Amino acid sequence: MDNVDIAVESLWETRGPVLLTGLNADDARHYVLRWRRAQLAAGRDPLLLVPSRRDAAELTLLISQEDGVLLGGTGVGTLDELVDAVLGERGRLFAPLEREFAVCQAGERLWSEQESIFGRLVRPLSGLANVLEELEETGLADQVIYAGLERWSRSAHHETSRRAAEALRVLWPGYRRVCAEWGVESRSRRTGRAASILATGGDQGRPWTRPVACFGFVTFTPAQRRLLSTLASKVPFLLELAWDGTTASKFLNGEVTHWLRLGAAHVCRRGDTGSEDGASVRLRLLRSSGRRGEVEIVAAEVVDLLRAGIPLGEIMVVARRAGMWRRLVEEVFGAYGIPVQMEAPARIADTGLGNAFLLALRWVRQKDTAAILSFLTSRYAEEKPAALSGPAQELLRDIQMWPDSPHASAVLEELFPVTWSRLRCCVEEEIEQPSAEDCALIDLARAMFSSAWAGRDLTSASAAEDARALRGIEAALERRAEHRSLAPALDGALLTDYLGDSLIWVGAGSAEGVLVTSASRVRTRRRKVVFVLGLVEQEFPEAEGGAGLLPPQFRRDCNRYAGVDLLEESAEGQDMFLFRLALSAANDTVYLSQRLADDDGGPLVESPFLETLRREGHSLPVWRTRTLADVTHEATRAPSPREFLRSCAAQGWVPEGVPEDGWISLQSVTRAGPVRLRDSVCLARLGEAGSWTVGEIEAYARCPIAWFLERVVGIDTPQEEGDLRELGTVTHQVLAIVYRSMMRRGLLPLEMAMLGEVLVLVEDALNTSLSRLRGRRSPAVLSLLAAEVRYRVKGYLRREAEQERRLFPTKLEYSLPAAGVDLEDDLIVRGRIDRVDESDDGTLCTVVDYKTGFHRPSRDWSASGALQVPLYMLALAHLYPEKRVVGGGYEILGAEVGEGILEHGVCDTTGYGDGWQLVPRSGLDTVLEQCRKAAIEVVRGMRSGYFDYPTDKKCPNFCRLTAICHRPAFEADR
Numbered sequence: 006m007d008n009v010d011i012a013v014e015s016l017w018e019t020r021g022p023v024l025l026t027g028l029n030a031d032d033a034r035h036y037v038l039r040w041r042r043a044q045l046a047a048g049r050d051p052l053l054l055v056p057s058r059r060d061a062a063e064l065t066l067l068i069s070q071e072d073g074v075l076l077g078g079t080g081v082g083t084l085d086e087l088v089d090a091v092l093g094e095r096g097r098l099f100a101p102l103e104r105e106f107a108v109c110q111a112g113e114r115l116w117s118e119q120e121s122i123f124g125r126l127v128r129p130l131s132g133l134a135n136v137l138e139e140l141e142e143t144g145l146a147d148q149v150i151y152a153g154l155e156r157w158s159r160s161a162h163h164e165t166s167r168r169a170a171e172a173l174r175v176l177w178p179g180y181r182r183v184c185a186e187w188g189v190e191s192r193s194r195r196t197g198r199a200a201s202i203l204a205t206g207g208d209q210g211r212p213w214t215r216p217v218a219c220f221g222f223v224t225f226t227p228a229q230r231r232l233l234s235t236l237a238s239k240v241p242f243l244l245e246l247a248w249d250g251t252t253a254s255k256f257l258n259g260e261v262t263h264w265l266r267l268g269a270a271h272v273c274r275r276g277d278t279g280s281e282d283g284a285s286v287r288l289r290l291l292r293s294s295g296r297r298g299e300v301e302i303v304a305a306e307v308v309d310l311l312r313a314g315i316p317l318g319e320i321m322v323v324a325r326r327a328g329m330w331r332r333l334v335e336e337v338f339g340a341y342g343i344p345v346q347m348e349a350p351a352r353i354a355d356t357g358l359g360n361a362f363l364l365a366l367r368w369v370r371q372k373d374t375a376a377i378l379s380f381l382t383s384r385y386a387e388e389k390p391a392a393l394s395g396p397a398q399e400l401l402r403d404i405q406m407w408p409d410s411p412h413a414s415a416v417l418e419e420l421f422p423v424t425w426s427r428l429r430c431c432v433e434e435e436i437e438q439p440s441a442e443d444c445a446l447i448d449l450a451r452a453m454f455s456s457a458w459a460g461r462d463l464t465s466a467s468a469a470e471d472a473r474a475l476r477g478i479e480a481a482l483e484r485r486a487e488h489r490s491l492a493p494a495l496d497g498a499l500l501t502d503y504l505g506d507s508l509i510w511v512g513a514g515s516a517e518g519v520l521v522t523s524a525s526r527v528r529t530r531r532r533k534v535v536f537v538l539g540l541v542e543q544e545f546p547e548a549e550g551g552a553g554l555l556p557p558q559f560r561r562d563c564n565r566y567a568g569v570d571l572l573e574e575s576a577e578g579q580d581m582f583l584f585r586l587a588l589s590a591a592n593d594t595v596y597l598s599q600r601l602a603d604d605d606g607g608p609l610v611e612s613p614f615l616e617t618l619r620r621e622g623h624s625l626p627v628w629r630t631r632t633l634a635d636v637t638h639e640a641t642r643a644p645s646p647r648e649f650l651r652s653c654a655a656q657g658w659v660p661e662g663v664p665e666d667g668w669i670s671l672q673s674v675t676r677a678g679p680v681r682l683r684d685s686v687c688l689a690r691l692g693e694a695g696s697w698t699v700g701e702i703e704a705y706a707r708c709p710i711a712w713f714l715e716r717v718v719g720i721d722t723p724q725e726e727g728d729l730r731e732l733g734t735v736t737h738q739v740l741a742i743v744y745r746s747m748m749r750r751g752l753l754p755l756e757m758a759m760l761g762e763v764l765v766l767v768e769d770a771l772n773t774s775l776s777r778l779r780g781r782r783s784p785a786v787l788s789l790l791a792a793e794v795r796y797r798v799k800g801y802l803r804r805e806a807e808q809e810r811r812l813f814p815t816k817l818e819y820s821l822p823a824a825g826v827d828l829e830d831d832l833i834v835r836g837r838i839d840r841v842d843e844s845d846d847g848t849l850c851t852v853v854d855y856k857t858g859f860h861r862p863s864r865d866w867s868a869s870g871a872l873q874v875p876l877y878m879l880a881l882a883h884l885y886p887e888k889r890v891v892g893g894g895y896e897i898l899g900a901e902v903g904e905g906i907l908e909h910g911v912c913d914t915t916g917y918g919d920g921w922q923l924v925p926r927s928g929l930d931t932v933l934e935q936c937r938k939a940a941i942e943v944v945r946g947m948r949s950g951y952f953d954y955p956t957d958k959k960c961p962n963f964c965r966l967t968a969i970c971h972r973p974a975f976e977a978d979r
């Protein structure tokens with residue numbers, strides 16, 4: 006029995022409060038449970054208070070294991086449950102979004118005032134709602150808070166600070182009035198009311214008699230401290246705190262002083278570093294680059310620990326704020342096959358259903374075609390693009406390429422009538438009956454849920470997450486419908502934004518798993534191995550004022566001028582204390598995870614806590630490093646099937662003989678060879694098409710099998726973020742935007758002297774084009790995409806300026822008529838020409854087609870299948886007989902070269918492109934006729950039902966169909 010044992014035993018019968026400090030979580034729990042048994046033995050009914058429901062469940066389980074079955078209630082609860090018990094009722098708290106509605110109504114006058122500091126903010130409500138909740142958390146009377154805000158607004162020297170104070174002063178009474186009208190009472194008000202009832206001897210003459218112990222708390226709000234202090238004066242009371250008298254825990258000095266002033270008997274074990282036997286835990290440093298890299302290195306280490314026999318329940322991952330890691334950890338750990346118990350709320354926008362719902366609404370509100378396309382390809386859409394017929398798929402591809410096209414809405418309405426009408430209902434009904442909009446939104450969310458989950462595993466974690474998101478959306482909209490007459494100012498766009506930010510708890514995940522939690526929640530937990538994530542400056546420790554609407558300077562001003570503490574200020578030493586808590590939660594090993602670089606490769610500064618540990622004499626050996634360059638593990642140590650295959654690929658191995666372990670193994674080719682369709686229905690369907698896009702004619706000419714697989718079968722190879730297709734779309738968009746601006750500003754034809762001005766336009770165009778992808782692509786992908794597009798577009802503009810062309814671009818992204826252009830012999834073509842240039846007088850014209858990649862077509866266009874430009878030239882000649890089409894060419898932006906032909910003798914008028922070949926008119930006509938004939942053969946081939954590999958041609962590097970078309974196996978057999 007140590008000194009603490011002796012001291013604690015002697016205090017069990019103390020009437021006043023007992024303060025227990027300096028113990029690790031296991032010892033603290035042990036003493037709290039002994040105190041409980043002592044109270045039971047004395048005939049009392051103790052109540053243990055813990056920070057969360059999850060803590061309560063864990064402690065209850067432990068008690069039932071140690072003390073047997075519990076009868077008559079567990080005796081473990083949260084502070085909220087204590088308040089409910091004292092008040093004898095459950096309070097009506099704010100539903101998701103309801104706080105924002107209340108703030109919106111309370112500050113109605115402010116939102117329209119240009120002078121008001123909050124009136125000019127784009128998204129003030131969530132942040133403001135948090136500030137108002139902070140004011141309530143002080144537990145002070147309304148008048149005291151109002152007077153404090155008034156003093157701040159009168160005395161602040163800084164103009165912005167003064168105006169913030171003034172706006173809050175106006176907002177505060179309105180907010181309190183709305184809360185009263187809606188019958189909503191904040192947590193702290195209820196806590197304050199409970200404290201008053203306890204102080205006056207209990208509710209309706211029934212005094213509180215149960216002894217209370219608090220375990221695992223880090224801090225208390227003023228209202229909670231008042232409630233506990235009142236309790237401590239009435240019944241036996243035990244408070245356990247992680248304070249040990251060292252500088253690391255000075256953050257809690259104020260709390261300890263408060264209890265000592267109240268006369269608490271204090272038992273302290275000083276300097277406990279956290280390990281069971283008093284020895285230090287092992288510290289290991291993990292180094293990585295990028296957030297995903299950081300989670301991957303942690304996941305790989307977890308897999309190693311599991312293989313070494315450490316149970317899942319003995320591993321914990323701690324971050325300063327677990328919420329910001331939630332999605333990434335779930336994704337990466339899921340890929341590595343590691344079950345996770347996530348202890349962090351999710352934003353509705355972060356759930357699968359919430360994200361798809363908001364994308365759909367964004368499209369409705371902003372006519373953002375890219376958003377609806379993302380929504381339609383998600384599993385939540387009722388109508389799927391994959392189910393469309395061939396011609397419809399073609400129309401869709403056109404819209405995907407040019408989402409800004411004025412026809413986009415009409416095409417989508419035609420292709421997806423059910424989705425269209427459902428989404429339209431979400432806005433149109435508003436005109437006649439506002440509440441119908443809420444019903445339509447709820448209907449949409451429910452339809453999405455059933456589309457995604459009908460016939461699938463409803464017990465999965467994703468289904469549970471979606472169900473919570475659906476409930477969150479329903480609750481928010483039901484509440485809006487309830488308050489619609491009172492809170493009309495929250496329009497649809499704001500509603501979408503705030504709904505996305507609303508937090509929901511999505512459950513604990515699998516029954517057993519690696520616990521992922523925030524540093525402020527680890528006090529009650531202890532595991533064999535703990536990982537501490539994000540040990541970089543500004544993250545852990547957090548940047549001052551990194552979260553919240555009001556900057557630290559405003560908070561200091563407020564508290565100083567108000568004369569009372571109204572707003573929270575970051576407490577000195579809090580992050581260091583939380584870091585120590587995380588270290589002390591390990592029995593055996595702590596992995597300290599540090600990123601060397603951010604997602605863009607920019608260097609990061611390590612957390613000062615690591616240097617503190619080194620100064621204290623701890624050795625921090627680098628256990629594993631995984632930089633952006635380290636993408637493969639040794640195959641035998643690969644932590645997931647995907648990593649295993651990657652390792653095998655890097656080594657040139659074929660992974661065989663491991664299917665029983667769940668690895669994906671390569672199957673031998675079972676069928677290879679050309680495709681021959683015989684079914685008359687299929688052949689009739691192929692013969693039905695009356696016109697063809699020039700793009701698909703070229704695709705067929707390049708490889709009939711690829712055309713068949715992609716355009717007829719509808720195989721869609723997965724698109725990776727920032728891949729060639731995305732690069733192509735953005736590059737074409739940027740070029741079109743830049744040339745339109747150049748037309749408006751008279752910067753054509755382009756000369757070297759204009760280049761500086763034009764390159765500035767590229768940046769603006771890039772911004773416009775990439776803004777559609779922001780929020781849907783990571784910053785790293787966006788900056789890579791921007792760099793690739795910049796290189797291509799600027800390189801091309803420089804080349805064009807050097808060439809001294811004399812034609813003017815007159816048509817950009819020019820669509821041939823939808824019915825097609827008849828080039829005779831059953832060849833009717835459609836498509837979109839990247840650019841048509843014309844001479845001053847409009848009599849001569851050329852066609853330009855941009856290629857984003859590096860592939861330079863051979864000069865023999867008809868043989869190589871480079872049919873796009875010649876077919877466009879023929880189509881233009883047909884449409885505009887008054888003009889002479891004198892040339893055309895491909896501009897291969899990746900390789901910075903051109904490949905084209907130009908009629909000899911017109912150079913004086915047109916100038917000519919670099920890489921363009923001069924030919925006599927007769928030669929030009931011959932080339933065009935050869936290409937027309939080649940295209941006629943292509944169309945016959947498309948209708949024939951026989952599709953073969955390309956003869957005498959190497960497959961292009963960008964073709965991803967190798968594994969499906971089986972060409973290598975077929976050629977080997979042949």
Ligand code: SF4
Pocket residue numbers: 707708709710711954955959960961964965966967970971972
């Ligand atoms: S890999 Fe070659 S043969 Fe196979 S589909 Fe692609 S281009 Fe055609």
